[in-house]
Amino acid sequence: MTDVLVSVEGLRQSYDGRQVLSVDKLELLEGEILAIVGPNGSGKSTLLRLINLLEKPTRGDIVYWTGKRLSEVDRNERRELALQMAMIFQEPLLFKRSVKANIAYGLKMRRMPQEEKEGKVLEMLERLDLAELADRDAMTLSGGEAQKVTLGRAMVLQPRLLLMDEPLASLDVLARKALREDISRLVRELGVTAAYVTHDYTEVLEIADRLAVLLDGELQQVDRPSEVFGRPATEQVAEFLGAENLLEGEVAACREGMAEIDIAGIKLEALCEQPPGSRVKVLIHPEEVVLLADSGDAGSARNRMPARVTNVKVLGALVKVSLECGFPLVAYITLASTEEMGIATGRRVTAAIKATAIHVMPYVGRPEASG
Amino acid sequence: MGDIWQGFVEAVKLIIHFDPYVMKIAFFTLYVCAIATFFGMLIGIPLGSALALYRFRGRKFMVTVVNAGMGLPPVVVGLFVYLFLKRRGPLGFLGWLYTPKAIIFAEIILATPLIAGITMAAVQNVNPKLRLQSKSLGAGEIRSTMTLLSETRLSLLAAVIAGFGGIISEVGAAMIVGGNLMLNGEPYTRTLTTAIVLEVNKGNSTLAIALGIILLGITLLLVWILTSIQQGGLFSEPVRVARSLFSRFRGEET
Numbered sequence: 118m119t120d121v122l123v124s125v126e127g128l129r130q131s132y133d134g135r136q137v138l139s140v141d142k143l144e145l146l147e148g149e150i151l152a153i154v155g156p157n158g159s160g161k162s163t164l165l166r167l168i169n170l171l172e173k174p175t176r177g178d179i180v181y182w183t184g185k186r187l188s189e190v191d192r193n194e195r196r197e198l199a200l201q202m203a204m205i206f207q208e209p210l211l212f213k214r215s216v217k218a219n220i221a222y223g224l225k226m227r228r229m230p231q232e233e234k235e236g237k238v239l240e241m242l243e244r245l246d247l248a249e250l251a252d253r254d255a256m257t258l259s260g261g262e263a264q265k266v267t268l269g270r271a272m273v274l275q276p277r278l279l280l281m282d283e284p285l286a287s288l289d290v291l292a293r294k295a296l297r298e299d300i301s302r303l304v305r306e307l308g309v310t311a312a313y314v315t316h317d318y319t320e321v322l323e324i325a326d327r328l329a330v331l332l333d334g335e336l337q338q339v340d341r342p343s344e345v346f347g348r349p350a351t352e353q354v355a356e357f358l359g360a361e362n363l364l365e366g367e368v369a370a371c372r373e374g375m376a377e378i379d380i381a382g383i384k385l386e387a388l389c390e391q392p393p394g395s396r397v398k399v400l401i402h403p404e405e406v407v408l409l410a411d412s413g414d415a416g417s418a419r420n421r422m423p424a425r426v427t428n429v430k431v432l433g434a435l436v437k438v439s440l441e442c443g444f445p446l447v448a449y450i451t452l453a454s455t456e457e458m459g460i461a462t463g464r465r466v467t468a469a470i471k472a473t474a475i476h477v478m479p480y481v482g483r484p485e486a487s488g
Numbered sequence: 489m490g491d492i493w494q495g496f497v498e499a500v501k502l503i504i505h506f507d508p509y510v511m512k513i514a515f516f517t518l519y520v521c522a523i524a525t526f527f528g529m530l531i532g533i534p535l536g537s538a539l540a541l542y543r544f545r546g547r548k549f550m551v552t553v554v555n556a557g558m559g560l561p562p563v564v565v566g567l568f569v570y571l572f573l574k575r576r577g578p579l580g581f582l583g584w585l586y587t588p589k590a591i592i593f594a595e596i597i598l599a600t601p602l603i604a605g606i607t608m609a610a611v612q613n614v615n616p617k618l619r620l621q622s623k624s625l626g627a628g629e630i631r632s633t634m635t636l637l638s639e640t641r642l643s644l645l646a647a648v649i650a651g652f653g654g655i656i657s658e659v660g661a662a663m664i665v666g667g668n669l670m671l672n673g674e675p676y677t678r679t680l681t682t683a684i685v686l687e688v689n690k691g692n693s694t695l696a697i698a699l700g701i702i703l704l705g706i707t708l709l710l711v712w713i714l715t716s717i718q719q720g721g722l723f724s725e726p727v728r729v730a731r732s733l734f735s736r737f738r739g740e741e742t
Binding site for chain 2: 167169173196199200202203204206208210211213222223226270271274280443
């Protein structure tokens with residue numbers, strides 16, 4: 118079993134009486150990269166600052182790797198814990214000194230002997246391919262270079278826990294890609310546990326071991342990225358993750374975990390434990406929708422519906438096909454399949470969906486606008 | 489125009505001949521201003537930093553006091569210091585009135601709010617996340633504040649220049665609490681500004697102009713040195729040479 122490095126328990130944070138964060142339980146496992154995603158203002162950065170001991174929580178506790186609780190630690194223990202963490206912020210916050218001096222900053226704060234310090238700084242500069250910039254004034258670096266230096270400055274400390282608050286947000290596409298690779302490589306090489314906060318979940322899918330979704334200050338779901346995407350815990354999580362084919366329906370019948378869901382008069386079979394009569398939200402992943410030129414073989418797919426193509430949009434190698442089959446449905450198919458099947462607006466096809474590809478969630482009604 | 493030229497020529501002569509009277513007044517002025525600026529920095533920089541970084545009860549009042557203090561009329565400061573230091577005043581027991589200590593005391597009061605006010609504005613202008621970043625890398629409360637001050641070093645030098653410039657050019661406070669005295673034929677509490685006032689009153693405008701030019705010269709020289717340090721021009725070349733010699737020396741050693 119993987120060890121828990123940090124455990125957040127019943128954490129609440131309020132500013133001027135307004136609660137901005139409420140996390141009942143969140144564990145950071147040793148050696149993992151935990152991505153914490155959520156829209157702006159959902160409390161992600163606050164959570165990082167609390168873990169990094171930069172703020173005191175209004176309520177709740179954090180248990181660190183020493184086994185000590187935040188509420189129990191004295192000043193010295195607090196400092197000891199702080200020295201084993203490092204944080205990278207959204208903007209590259211460099212000091213007005215050379216690149217080398219910036220990377221050495223944290224080591225200097227730890228009173229590391231000069232020789233050892235220089236060795237570590239040089240090694241980090243080499244690792245990040247920054248050796249040529251060592252003596253450059255940090256204020257003259259480009260955004261990508263500057264954020265790379267902040268990564269080096271944090272990683273040279275070989276922290277137990279690295280906290281990253283939207284480190285790619287201020288960079289262009291190329292710099293983002295390069296730095297994301299550097300982060301992933303260094304974190305794995307040095308065996309550091311990392312918490313990575315971002316509002317753009319696509320930026321962490323490649324590197325995160327687990328994904329935590331934070332909405333309106335509340336933790337909605339924590340799981341492997343594939344699980345969160347495949348089976349979002351709530352409609353809000355699905356919406357945040359940009360889910361298409363999020364439909365409303367009602368359980369018509371349910372037997373041994375297999376239910377018949379009524380969506381706008383069309384019956385779909387899906388795995389579901391909700392009792393008949395329950396209103397539900399149904400998520401059908403567009404890439405799980407199979408299109409057939411006729412009603413021929415669709416393997417084991419339990420659901421087959423005649424559909425009419427209403428729109429075709431080429432998205433590079435994939436094509437987004439909008440369908441009408443009693444309710445609007447989107448399918449992603451390859452460009453080659455589109456051409457082979459002659460998919461075009463107005464074309465009649467059969468849409469096939471496996472029962473296991475349909476994810477059913479409890480329905481949470483939205484408050485209706487008054488007045 | 490003739491008087492000014494005459495005064496300029498006289499000033500050059502006095503400087504070239506190291507006129508003892510003028511030199512002593514000039515050195516006394518520098519001595520008093522340097523000590524007052526030093527103490528002004530000692531109080532003003534931490535005070536300005538604290539007002540910029542922390543929220544506490546009475547902060548707004550203190551900010552108002554500092555801001556008001558930046559425009560304090562030297563004569564009024566002189567008057568209050570006089571009232572405190574006079575024999576029957578609350579601090580009369582110190583026996584500082586009409587001594588250099590009284591001038592330094594008054595000038596610290598003039599320099600401190602200037603330095604504190606500019607420091608406060610400078611620190612407030614720095615991205616507050618920089619301090620968080622510094623703390624997240626292991627700096628404590630004091631080290632993170634020092635880092636922030638180091639980031640604002642150019643503005644801090646501006647604060648020192650303003651503090652020094654404010655007190656070297658003032659006359660009211662030095663006159664009231666120092667008395668512009670000579671002791672045993674030597675200037676005792678006579679500064680360049682109070683000496684100028686005296687010479688003008690005596691109708692000796694040539695000497696007054698000479699002293700004025702010397703005062704202006706000292707002020708310009710010191711401000712130029714501080715500005716050069718601030719803008720990185722004064723020491724950059726010597727530092728570059730020293731670095732290159734040092735690296736050569738190390739290279740030979742290895």
